[in-house]
Amino acid sequence: MEFVSTRGSSSPVSFNEAFARGLAPDGGLYVPRHLPLLPQTILVEEAMPYAAMAWDFLRLFDTDHDPDHLFEIIDQAYGSFSDTINAPLVQLDDKLFVLELFHGPSLSFKDFGLQLVGSLFQEQVERTGVPINVLGATSGDTGAAAIHGLAGKKGARVFILYPEGRISELQERQMACTGAENIFPIPIQGTFDDAQAIIKELFGDESFTKKMRLSAVNSINIVRILAQCAYYIHAFTQLPPEAGDEMEFAVPTGNFGNVFAGWLVHQMGLPVDRFVVATNENDILYRFFTTGEYRPEAVHPSHAPSMDIQIASNFERFLYYHNEKNAEATKQAMANFQKSGSICIPNFDPSNFVATRSTDSDILENIRHVKQKYDYIVDPHTACAFQGLDTNSNATRVVLATAHPAKFPTVIREALGVTPTEPTLEQIKKTQLVKYPVAANAAAVRRFLEENGIE
Ligand SMILES: *Cc1c(COP(=O)(O)O)cnc(C)c1O
Numbered sequence: 001m002e003f004v005s006t007r008g009s010s011s012p013v014s015f016n017e018a019f020a021r022g023l024a025p026d027g028g029l030y031v032p033r034h035l036p037l038l039p040q041t042i043l044v045e046e047a048m049p050y051a052a053m054a055w056d057f058l059r060l061f062d063t064d065h066d067p068d069h070l071f072e073i074i075d076q077a078y079g080s081f082s083d084t085i086n087a088p089l090v091q092l093d094d095k096l097f098v099l100e101l102f103h104g105p106s107l108s109f110k111d112f113g114l115q116l117v118g119s120l121f122q123e124q125v126e127r128t129g130v131p132i133n134v135l136g137a138t139s140g141d142t143g144a145a146a147i148h149g150l151a152g153k154k155g156a157r158v159f160i161l162y163p164e165g166r167i168s169e170l171q172e173r174q175m176a177c178t179g180a181e182n183i184f185p186i187p188i189q190g191t192f193d194d195a196q197a198i199i200k201e202l203f204g205d206e207s208f209t210k211k212m213r214l215s216a217v218n219s220i221n222i223v224r225i226l227a228q229c230a231y232y233i234h235a236f237t238q239l240p241p242e243a244g245d246e247m248e249f250a251v252p253t254g255n256f257g258n259v260f261a262g263w264l265v266h267q268m269g270l271p272v273d274r275f276v277v278a279t280n281e282n283d284i285l286y287r288f289f290t291t292g293e294y295r296p297e298a299v300h301p302s303h304a305p306s307m308d309i310q311i312a313s314n315f316e317r318f319l320y321y322h323n324e325k326n327a328e329a330t331k332q333a334m335a336n337f338q339k340s341g342s343i344c345i346p347n348f349d350p351s352n353f354v355a356t357r358s359t360d361s362d363i364l365e366n367i368r369h370v371k372q373k374y375d376y377i378v379d380p381h382t383a384c385a386f387q388g389l390d391t392n393s394n395a396t397r398v399v400l401a402t403a404h405p406a407k408f409p410t411v412i413r414e415a416l417g418v419t420p421t422e423p424t425l426e427q428i429k430k431t432q433l434v435k436y437p438v439a440a441n442a443a444a445v446r447r448f449l450e451e452n453g454i455e
Contacts, residue, residue, distance in 0.1 A: 001032055006029045006031060006317060006330050007024065015063065015064045016124070020124065022220060023216075038270060042056050042233060043233070047238075048237070051074050051075045053233060054234075055067075055070060057233060069123075074119070077116040077118065078115060080104070081103045087112075092370075092374040096396075098376070099400050101231060107403060115149045122156065131213065132215045133159065133212050133214050133449060134216075135203075136159075137162065137198070139166070143162055146158065146217040147185070148178070160184070161186045161187075161198060172187075174428065177428040179431070184448075186435070198440070198442045214449075220313050225261045233270060239396065248398070249275050249399075251385060252381040252384045253277045254306060255309055255313045256315050256318065257314045260318060276397075277289055280363065280384055302363075304381040322345070
């Protein structure tokens, strides 16, 4: 399968190249040249092991690796999950289910994408014989998942910048307590945007990225999206037969990666009636799906920090499909967005999407409500996907649980008066932190990479 840019000015590339590049040279995002129909067998094979099902799906897109080799790569990626089902579907009520996506090593759904990214990086190093330095910035969960995807892997070193004091203590510990020598968590004095700007500047210097064999880890790699598609199929095949005909997925949303993955599988034939885009008070996507106007505003810190985003980096992919794969129109829209700061779609039809918005007090209320009614504890991100539940239709709803509640003890304590725990988090509370503070400017980070990068 070939991958093309949403802006259409770069040549199509193979799976391996789309993976290695991340961003297309014309500034667009890679998408598959076409979306194949799901093989009918994939939808009826219930109780298939997760890795086998993911393989059945991913081999439609990865035609670079020999299928047996691809299976090994996938199997290795998901072997570190604490639950052998990887993504268990928990029933709360007749028509209400939770898809638990937090059984990976960093306890968020981002492990599904980034464990596979880690395995693919390792395979790339083995295949090419060229070791790599992986660089990224994080506001919390992505960094932890990327680090766990690559910790201890040969031929790769990982450098993750984060704003000191602005991520939770547990998120920092998940990055700084792995004990792996190839991991370099880098706190900087500044904001997430400052960290992001440093990364952008370093990747903008082509001779430096070449010399250092620098690879990016960020939210726009198409492989992360494709890896996430698999659990929607998995959820569907686990639903009991009496679950009913009408169904919807409710997805806590920030960068629009997770819910977009579901929508892609729907385009390939998964019978879904609705995707609920659940935002927190950083509600750019709620405003977009209710008005047709996409306009970033200032970011407010919320109880669901991994969704504190005002530019949803996967939105361009949605736009591309909304424009019926017209890359020229997408390029124009993005150029106008740069100039005017907004995108407006007249007479916008959101088709399969509906959106909700949760304030911090809604989040607390939803955590309480779910505990009271179903005796189940959701984390603050997942809580957003319970917004407006009772006023909704008769559909069977699958809520995607994106993080383990124990990752956010302060909010859960505020809502319920109890502190959830989780064994791996208890373990790292006792472990020595290893981190490498660097001054918050590109020159200092560059020097650090030159001194500590793999040769
Ligand atoms: C990243 C993240 C989200 C948002 O997912 P997107 O793919 O960016 O929409 C939601 N919940 C948690 C816990 C996250 O870490």
